[in-house]
Amino acid sequence: MSAESYAWTAHEIRDAVTSGAVSARAVAESYLARIEACDQKVQAYVDVWAESALAQADAVDARLARGEDVGPLAGVPVGLKDLFCTKQGFTTCCSKILKGYRSPFDATVVERLADAGAVFLGKLNMDEFAMGSSTENSAVQVTRNPWNLACVPGGSSGGSAAAVAADECAFALGSDTGGSIRQPAACCGCVGLKPTYGRVSRYGLVAFASSLDQVGPLTKDVEDCALAMNVLSGRDERDSTSADLPVGDFTAALRPDAKGLRIGLPKEYFTDALGADMREKIEAAVSALEGQGAEVVEVSLPHTEYAVAVYYIICTAEASANLARFDGVRYGHRAAAAADVEELYRRTKTEGFGPEVQRRILLGTYVLSSGYYDAYYSKAQRVRSLIRKDFLDAFEQCDVIVGPTSPTPAFRLGEKTADPLEMYLSDIYTISINLAGIPAMSMPCGLTESGLPAGLQIMGKPFDEATILRVGYAYEQNRGLDMGRPAVA
Amino acid sequence: MEYEAVIGMEVHVELNTDSKVFCGCSTDFDAPPNTNVCPVCLGMPGVLPVINRMAVEYSVAAGLALGCTISRWSKMDRKNYFYPDLAKNYQISQYDLPLTYDGSLEIEVDGVRKRIGITRAHLEEDTARNTHSLGGGVSGVDFNRSGVALLEIVSEPDIRSAAEAFAYLTALKQILQYLGVSDCNMEEGSLRAEANISLRPVGATEFGTKTEVKNVASFSGTQRAIEYEIARQRAILEEGGAVLQETRGWDADRGVTVSQRSKESAHDYRYFPEPDLVPLAVDEAWEATIRETLPELPQARRDRFMEQYGLPAYDTGVLTADRAMADYFEAVVEAGAEPKQAGNWVMGDLQKLLADGDVPIGECRVEPDGLAAMIGLIDKGVISGKIAKDVLAEMFATGKAPGTVVEQRGLVQISDADELAEVARAVIEANPGPAGDYRGGKKNALGFLVGQMMKATKGKANPKLANELLQHELEKG
Numbered sequence A: 001m002s003a004e005s006y007a008w009t010a011h012e013i014r015d016a017v018t019s020g021a022v023s024a025r026a027v028a029e030s031y032l033a034r035i036e037a038c039d040q041k042v043q044a045y046v047d048v049w050a051e052s053a054l055a056q057a058d059a060v061d062a063r064l065a066r067g068e069d070v071g072p073l074a075g076v077p078v079g080l081k082d083l084f085c086t087k088q089g090f091t092t093c094c095s096k097i098l099k100g101y102r103s104p105f106d107a108t109v110v111e112r113l114a115d116a117g118a119v120f121l122g123k124l125n126m127d128e129f130a131m132g133s134s135t136e137n138s139a140v141q142v143t144r145n146p147w148n149l150a151c152v153p154g155g156s157s158g159g160s161a162a163a164v165a166a167d168e169c170a171f172a173l174g175s176d177t178g179g180s181i182r183q184p185a186a187c188c189g190c191v192g193l194k195p196t197y198g199r200v201s202r203y204g205l206v207a208f209a210s211s212l213d214q215v216g217p218l219t220k221d222v223e224d225c226a227l228a229m230n231v232l233s234g235r236d237e238r239d240s241t242s243a244d245l246p247v248g249d250f251t252a253a254l255r256p257d258a259k260g261l262r263i264g265l266p267k268e269y270f271t272d273a274l275g276a277d278m279r280e281k282i283e284a285a286v287s288a289l290e291g292q293g294a295e296v297v298e299v300s301l302p303h304t305e306y307a308v309a310v311y312y313i314i315c316t317a318e319a320s321a322n323l324a325r326f327d328g329v330r331y332g333h334r335a336a337a338a339a340d341v342e343e344l345y346r347r348t349k350t351e352g353f354g355p356e357v358q359r360r361i362l363l364g365t366y367v368l369s370s371g372y373y374d375a376y377y378s379k380a381q382r383v384r385s386l387i388r389k390d391f392l393d394a395f396e397q398c399d400v401i402v403g404p405t406s407p408t409p410a411f412r413l414g415e416k417t418a419d420p421l422e423m424y425l426s427d428i429y430t431i432s433i434n435l436a437g438i439p440a441m442s443m444p445c446g447l448t449e450s451g452l453p454a455g456l457q458i459m460g461k462p463f464d465e466a467t468i469l470r471v472g473y474a475y476e477q478n479r480g481l482d483m484g485r486p487a488v489a
Numbered sequence B: 001m002e003y004e005a006v007i008g009m010e011v012h013v014e015l016n017t018d019s020k021v022f023c024g025c026s027t028d029f030d031a032p033p034n035t036n037v038c039p040v041c042l043g044m045p046g047v048l049p050v051i052n053r054m055a056v057e058y059s060v061a062a063g064l065a066l067g068c069t070i071s072r073w074s075k076m077d078r079k080n081y082f083y084p085d086l087a088k089n090y091q092i093s094q095y096d097l098p099l100t101y102d103g104s105l106e107i108e109v110d111g112v113r114k115r116i117g118i119t120r121a122h123l124e125e126d127t128a129r130n131t132h133s134l135g136g137g138v139s140g141v142d143f144n145r146s147g148v149a150l151l152e153i154v155s156e157p158d159i160r161s162a163a164e165a166f167a168y169l170t171a172l173k174q175i176l177q178y179l180g181v182s183d184c185n186m187e188e189g190s191l192r193a194e195a196n197i198s199l200r201p202v203g204a205t206e207f208g209t210k211t212e213v214k215n216v217a218s219f220s221g222t223q224r225a226i227e228y229e230i231a232r233q234r235a236i237l238e239e240g241g242a243v244l245q246e247t248r249g250w251d252a253d254r255g256v257t258v259s260q261r262s263k264e265s266a267h268d269y270r271y272f273p274e275p276d277l278v279p280l281a282v283d284e285a286w287e288a289t290i291r292e293t294l295p296e297l298p299q300a301r302r303d304r305f306m307e308q309y310g311l312p313a314y315d316t317g318v319l320t321a322d323r324a325m326a327d328y329f330e331a332v333v334e335a336g337a338e339p340k341q342a343g344n345w346v347m348g349d350l351q352k353l354l355a356d357g358d359v360p361i362g363e364c365r366v367e368p369d370g371l372a373a374m375i376g377l378i379d380k381g382v383i384s385g386k387i388a389k390d391v392l393a394e395m396f397a398t399g400k401a402p403g404t405v406v407e408q409r410g411l412v413q414i415s416d417a418d419e420l421a422e423v424a425r426a427v428i429e430a431n432p433g434p435a436g437d438y439r440g441g442k443k444n445a446l447g448f449l450v451g452q453m454m455k456a457t458k459g460k461a462n463p464k465l466a467n468e469l470l471q472h473e474l475e476k477g
């Protein structure tokens, strides 16, 4: 284990802190120093909470000294995507319209992390309101990929992925509406899990598309992912869509082999759209799993080609309503000297929302309009059920489905900003999962020729994150490649 | 040409649940502005609604009382429009799958009973209140009311006159008050009514162009607004003109409806299913549990009062108009009073005392068994009916038992024949004129003399005995 605790995983930190090998304060100081050293280049954080992080670490140390229970994440430094409501600091979704906004409450997941002994390092950059695949839509700053500072970290949880990859936090919280945890995790070489819809409470997650949004962790390894899921999961009375199902211990399911597991490869994911380099990495990972005892079967997800269209109807429709509340009346940016309430709305939104957010609000308003609802929204919902059925049918033949997370590795900054449709295609392998509501995890499976991480996506049955984690762990323990860490500092 | 009016009503009632429909805030909207609010009903970023089970049960109870079918599967929808009183800039309402639908309500106008169809009754949230009275070019919004549960009850276009609309509102209010699901106070805004009005030639089956009349603050105002609107539309049609489809506001001061918004600028609400809430599933067992809690409804109670107590139709109507009043009446009978007498006292003197003092019956200091005991004192001849009026007034003011009032004020009726005979002789002596008249054959002079006897005894003379003794004394000599 490295001398520098910022390089440790969350479970290593927790063990070291709990056993008294290191103080929570020392870990927090190590991370704060790392942020100090790297973040000018990476630009992952939009707000660093140094003082309160040290105070939280001291509180963990004090509880330990008194022999009290310190929780499963004792002293683990965590970063939060800037769309989780926190009483501390600001909650801006990296939008001008919420500049300076302070939430009066903590998100349920933030409460759960705090109760588990986590130490919060601050808020992380993201595409404005989680709309984007490169974090370039942030109104605050441009985050760079720690593996190559000329490349994007992916998005929308780009700040979360970059911070984990650069060891600027032990793990980060992200949100995933169409791939926003998994695609940046793939781009930055970390583990990122989008849980089953309803597994984790959305209370305090600023909504983008309510029927698709899920909260999940971005971590350095699979065990950390399981550990974080233990803390995050479970019913919340404040979120009616959260599932009242037993959670169990995800770390207990981790085993270093894949014996008896059937892995489905969807033929629709292995087409020309997938780069040869990327394809090779995925196939190698599948072989490694076969070597661990897994059986591989081909499956079909016949409605895959409609996923992007369906997604951009449903998510924009929901977003158009979710973002309607940002009107300058009660909080956030308010246009100055508007003559009447209509002008107040128009100018507040024009000044406050960036171009991609405005584009999606307009699209969503259009697809819900009288005369278009049946042709767009209603039809999209019907196709959405077919997409879900595709997965449920495929899971008759296998325990998990495996494929790429993204068609390409991280692209260069500015490469796709001029063409929104090109940008949307970054998520072709991830958005079906949100439409189907099932869980999926991205984890690194080597570096491409360009030296950038490739992401392997493991999709599971509803509420069966345990099997995804088990497969991921089996691969991680036996993949036979050391990707190393990006050299940022 | 003869025209007939075709009217449908849309009524919003605030359900009187303790907390709001999607958060735990109190529904006391009279509290200082923006004190009963939380992140949910303020529409802060990151919040989620959680439906209030009681609001669903109240809605189902109302649906059942209106003979509606209860949806086994319904859902909430978002109704999108921008207005500063709407915290999220969408209202959580119900679009195509209301909680309850397809019922009816019986009304009675001029002795004729008629059923008005109920299309649907659905659950939604109330908005905040804007105020423009702050001065300085500033408008304020009070979110205390934001998120209070509303039930919207939509009728079929079965109403044919302003009087029927009035009867419909009265019957609806009565049922909802019986259920205890709403105060239905139009002045305080806990009941709001809108009327869709059109005219068509008598005998026609197609509907004419309708207008929607809003902003009415009372039932009688609604009746006047509808009468006005019918006359306005008739005048247009008789001149060969066309009615414009629009929303019109009632101007109570001027007694006219005024155009507010034409159809061209009507909102496109862009309804879609609320993704933050799971579908509402009211299964048969839950429906049955709610049905068991339903009280006897006004119509059934009226019928039973006539049957069980032998009361006339008019009396049963008055006594059952208000559930608490009807409960009170039955408690008086239960305590031993004869029903007709009990009804007369409740509808007459007690009702007047309550109205004069602006006291709700629930706070009346005369307990039902107190009133029954007072009626018992009359029956036993302890006090006269006339004295009883004073006794009741004192009971109402002080909460004392009737026996105590009678005793403390010495109001016991004089039924001692010797004592009263003496008074009778004194009265005859003091009033030789009327006494002579009586003896001369003018028998109605007796009334005056009885009055004098009552006056002499401060009302305590047993009237029947006084009458007999006077006649006896007069005829004796």
Ligand SMILES: [Zn+2]
Pocket: B020, B023, B024, B025, B036, B037, B038, B039, B040, B041, B042, B147
């Ligand atoms: Zn509230």
